Amino acid sequence: MATLMLVLGVALTPLQAYNHGNTLYAQKDYAAAVSAYEAALEAGTVAAVHYNLGNALFKTGRIGRAILNYRRARYLDPRDSDIATNLNFARSYRVDKMLAVPSPLARVLDDVFHQLSRRGAAVLASVSCMLAALLLASWIVKRWTALAIAASLCALVAMFGLITQQVWASEIAERPAVIVVPEVSALSGPGEEFKQILLLHDGTELRIREARGDYRLVQIPGSGGGWVRKDALERVYR
Amino acid sequence: MKTLARLWPALDRAVFIATAVLLAAIAVTRVATAGELQFSASVDQTTVGLGEQFQVTLTVQGEDMLSVPAPALPPLPDFSVLGSTSSQSTSISIINGQMKKQATVNFIYVLSAKHLGKATIPPCKLAYQGKNYESQPIEIEVVKAAQGQAAPLPSQPGMPPSRAQVPLEGNLYLSVIPSRKTVYVGEPVTVEVSLCTRFQISNGGWAQMPTFEGFWAEKIFDADKFDFQRRTIDGKAYGVSLLKKVALVPLSPGVTAIKPMAMNVVVAQSSRDFFDVFGSTQTARIESKPVTINVLPLPENGRPKEFTGGVGQFTMTASLDRATTTNSDPLNLTVRMSGSGNIRMIGKPELPAMAGLKILDPETKDDAHASGDGVRGSKAFRFPIIPQSDGKYVIAPIEVAYFDPQSKSYRTLKAGPFEFSASGSATNAPLTEATGLRVLGTDINYIKPDASALAVTSMDPPWWPNLLYLLSLGMVGSALWYRGHSERLMSDRGYARKTRSSGLVKQRLKQAEKLLRKHDEKTFYAALTQAVIGYLGDRFNIETHAMTNEQLRAALDHNQVRPETAAAVIEIVDECEIARFSPGMLEHRDPRRLFEKTRDTLGRI
Numbered sequence: 053m054a055t056l057m058l059v060l061g062v063a064l065t066p067l068q069a070y071n072h073g074n075t076l077y078a079q080k081d082y083a084a085a086v087s088a089y090e091a092a093l094e095a096g097t098v099a100a101v102h103y104n105l106g107n108a109l110f111k112t113g114r115i116g117r118a119i120l121n122y123r124r125a126r127y128l129d130p131r132d133s134d135i136a137t138n139l140n141f142a143r144s145y146r147v148d149k150m151l152a153v154p155s156p157l158a159r160v161l162d163d164v165f166h167q168l169s170r171r172g173a174a175v176l177a178s179v180s181c182m183l184a185a186l187l188l189a190s191w192i193v194k195r196w197t198a199l200a201i202a203a204s205l206c207a208l209v210a211m212f213g214l215i216t217q218q219v220w221a222s223e224i225a226e227r228p229a230v231i232v233v234p235e236v237s238a239l240s241g242p243g244e245e246f247k248q249i250l251l252l253h254d255g256t257e258l259r260i261r262e263a264r265g266d267y268r269l270v271q272i273p274g275s276g277g278g279w280v281r282k283d284a285l286e287r288v289y290r
Numbered sequence: 291m292k293t294l295a296r297l298w299p300a301l302d303r304a305v306f307i308a309t310a311v312l313l314a315a316i317a318v319t320r321v322a323t324a325g326e327l328q329f330s331a332s333v334d335q336t337t338v339g340l341g342e343q344f345q346v347t348l349t350v351q352g353e354d355m356l357s358v359p360a361p362a363l364p365p366l367p368d369f370s371v372l373g374s375t376s377s378q379s380t381s382i383s384i385i386n387g388q389m390k391k392q393a394t395v396n397f398i399y400v401l402s403a404k405h406l407g408k409a410t411i412p413p414c415k416l417a418y419q420g421k422n423y424e425s426q427p428i429e430i431e432v433v434k435a436a437q438g439q440a441a442p443l444p445s446q447p448g449m450p451p452s453r454a455q456v457p458l459e460g461n462l463y464l465s466v467i468p469s470r471k472t473v474y475v476g477e478p479v480t481v482e483v484s485l486c487t488r489f490q491i492s493n494g495g496w497a498q499m500p501t502f503e504g505f506w507a508e509k510i511f512d513a514d515k516f517d518f519q520r521r522t523i524d525g526k527a528y529g530v531s532l533l534k535k536v537a538l539v540p541l542s543p544g545v546t547a548i549k550p551m552a553m554n555v556v557v558a559q560s561s562r563d564f565f566d567v568f569g570s571t572q573t574a575r576i577e578s579k580p581v582t583i584n585v586l587p588l589p590e591n592g593r594p595k596e597f598t599g600g601v602g603q604f605t606m607t608a609s610l611d612r613a614t615t616t617n618s619d620p621l622n623l624t625v626r627m628s629g630s631g632n633i634r635m636i637g638k639p640e641l642p643a644m645a646g647l648k649i650l651d652p653e654t655k656d657d658a659h660a661s662g663d664g665v666r667g668s669k670a671f672r673f674p675i676i677p678q679s680d681g682k683y684v685i686a687p688i689e690v691a692y693f694d695p696q697s698k699s700y701r702t703l704k705a706g707p708f709e710f711s712a713s714g715s716a717t718n719a720p721l722t723e724a725t726g727l728r729v730l731g732t733d734i735n736y737i738k739p740d741a742s743a744l745a746v747t748s749m750d751p752p753w754w755p756n757l758l759y760l761l762s763l764g765m766v767g768s769a770l771w772y773r774g775h776s777e778r779l780m781s782d783r784g785y786a787r788k789t790r791s792s793g794l795v796k797q798r799l800k801q802a803e804k805l806l807r808k809h810d811e812k813t814f815y816a817a818l819t820q821a822v823i824g825y826l827g828d829r830f831n832i833e834t835h836a837m838t839n840e841q842l843r844a845a846l847d848h849n850q851v852r853p854e855t856a857a858a859v860i861e862i863v864d865e866c867e868i869a870r871f872s873p874g875m876l877e878h879r880d881p882r883r884l885f886e887k888t889r890d891t892l893g894r895i
Contacts, residue, residue: 066744067741067742067743067744070740070741070744071740071741074737074739074740077737092744095744095746096744096746096747096748097746097747097748097749098744098745098746098747099745099747100738100741100744100745101744103737103738104737104738107734107735107736107737108737110734111734113646113681113682113683113684115645115646124749127749128747128749134735134738137734137735138734138735141732141734142734145646145679145681146645147645147646147678169747170751171747171748171751171752174751174752174755175752175755177755178754178755178756178757178758178759179755179758181758181759181762182758182759182761182762182765184762185761185762185763185765185766186762186765188765188766188769189765189766189768189769189770189772190769192766192769192770192772192773193769193772193773193776217751234643234644234645235643235644235645253645254645254646255645289749290749
């Protein structure tokens with residue numbers, strides 16, 4: 053059906069594009085599947101579309117863009133195990149191996165505070181907060197202990213939601229980005245005439261610290277940084 | 291004894307007859323073969339210098355020649371006859387039982403040419419036994435004589451020609467000739483080293499070997515013995531022997547010289563008489579002149595970045611030895627440059643860097659040989675490629691540039707792209723040995739299935755939680771206020787009374803109105819009084835039990851009630867009192883009007 057529509061020159065709706073992309077992927081036509089999924093994203097950001105797009109990009113060897121899309125999918129649906137598995141798989145395929153290993157505590161905290169998406173955390177925090185306020189108000193008036201306990205519990209839940217929200221927000225504030233070209237060198241200044249100090253490859257994740265003209269000052273956690281051409285990388289959260 | 295004596299006269303007669311027969315036979319045979327002569331003429335060189343001596347040999351060959359007269363030389367206007375000699379030889383051969391006697395007579399004349407250009411020795415005539423024989427004419431080319439040549443000495447006939455003492459200068463030298471005098475860096479130039487001589491060389495050896503500093507030398511030919519060929523150089527006849535032929539590739543730009551080389555030769559100062567084997571010898575050292583080659587640098591502008599040092603004419607082929615690989619086995623990409631030029635000096639081509647591939651330094655193999663017109667061959671670079679992970683890889687096309695000195699421009703050759711796929715990389719197979727399952731390979735999880743609707747969720751957080759927060763704040767705030775209020779209610783009586791006042795007065799007024807309707811005047815007036823007093827008491831927190839008018843007036847004053855309102859209140863209270871206790875005093879009693887007035891007044895407080 054979708055093929056017929058394409059043949060007729062009719063543009064597909066995003067939903068049709070997504071399903072058509074799935075068909076192309078099953079036929080192993082990964083490059084065409086990438087285009088189809090990108091068309092599906094016209095409707096907006098959808099976790100499943102980003103995940104499928106990541107898969108198609110991975111199959112065509114674009115590790116960096118695959119990691120980008122897996123991260124976006126994870127942002128929208130952090131508890132999905134497929135997304136997490138594929139993100140790790142894609143990360144293991146990149147040329148620059150990250151030497152910094154996070155501590156077990158950091159990993160546990162990371163897991164805990166990434167159970168909810170940012171949107172979900174916002175909703176949970178506000179609703180719990182309102183419940184807690186209601187219970188508190190009731191307790192103020194009625195002074196029943198049960199009310200106080202319930203209010204505290206709601207407050208805790210709200211706090212959890214707020215912290216999760218804050219964790220996501222700080223990740224976005226870091227301006228994370230991924231290298232999307234096979235190889236690029238990081239220079240000591242914003243211009244081609246500066247000395248090359250690091251060699252970066254497709255898929256390396258880093259943070260943008262500063263922008264100047266066509267160059268971005270990037271930092272690789274635990275490794276250092278340099279200035280990279282802006283067309284060599286893409287930001288995770290626009 | 292007696293028998294021999296009796297036979298003697300018969301024997302004598304037999305011998306005589308035999309001898310006669312034999313002689314006759316011989317005579318017959320001699321007569322039969324007499325007259326078959328071969329007569330030919332030859333010269334020892336067909337190109338002679340002006341005034342130089344050369345030999346003309348007239349050969350007469352025949353069987354059983356008794357005596358041969360000297361052949362008559364024809365008139366030779368272009369030559370002068372310097373001398374003559376003759377030699378004779380015979381040979382006897384027995385063929386098929388027949389005896390043959392062959393005689394050869396050589397008449398050798400020494401001549402010299404008088405004029406430059408082409409001259410002909412006309413046929414020579416020989417008359418023998420009634421027959422006339424003629425030799426074939428011979429063409430001689432006369433060229434300029436060498437300088438310093440001693441004048442030819444006329445020699446008398448019959449004497450062997452004299453040995454002319456010729457100096458070495460100009461007649462014996464080493465020549466070093468390059469194929470081109472101006473070349474580019476890396477462009478091969480063929481150099482021939484030859485020995486040029488006008489003398490007999492019996493021996494020779496290198497005194498100073500050629501070194502060719504500043505060049506890369508590829509041997510084409512090295513002579514192991516002399517092999518003189520007749521050449522004409524500058525109008526003179528020389529014997530030239532090619533000693534060495536090399537292809538030289540200049541390494542750097544500028545004016546580079548081929549340094550002089552030297553040889554020791556043994557010159558045989560002998561005559562050209564082949565039968566004279568004893569001659570005097572002289573050892574000479576000859577040195578070549580230095581030869582400069584102007585080496586141009588390769589042009590800077592227009593030089594592509596893929597230039598790897600090749601100068602000449604080349605083609606390039608490149609191939610991968612496999613299209614698939616497993617277990618991180620390396621593949622080999624072989625790039626081969628073939629053609630003619632400085633093959634050995636071509637550098638390795640740059641392969642574009644690729645993510646996920648480790649490309650090692652190449653193994654080079656060159657296969658070049660120097661031939662007559664330069665160096666030809668090929669050079670192969672074999673790059674081992676190791677894939678780091680699974681997947682399909684595409685190696686971008688390889689470009690190599692070289693400089694073509696014939697067109698004086700750079701040319702770029704391109705090969706590729708190349709595709710291959712790798713699977714089963716050892717680095718990406720986490721084996722789950724704990725569960726005992728045999729892991730065959732790893733891959734990403736499959737895509738999400740088709741959907742009936744796309745659940746679009748925005749990347750930005752929603753805006754309405756903020757409203758809820760405000761709401762929460764509002765709720766807590768109002769609860770707190772409420773709490774404070776009720777506590778005050780409980781603790782502060784005046785406050786409590788005041789809060790209740792309006793409700794109460796409304797209630798009482800309502801009651802009063804009911805009574806009014808019922809025309810229960812007495813109770814009505816009592817209720818009205820109670821409402822007013824009660825209201826004032828609640829409002830201003832006054833004890834209204836048994837309050838006198840004065841007390842009332844004072845309270846109103848104290849609480850800053852307006853004078854006209856206060857007066858109205860007093861009036862109402864008075865009227866109620868009169869109506870209750872002295873009904874006769876009031877003439878016009880209008881309870882309704884009073885009620886309205888009360889309500890109005892109280893509303894103003």
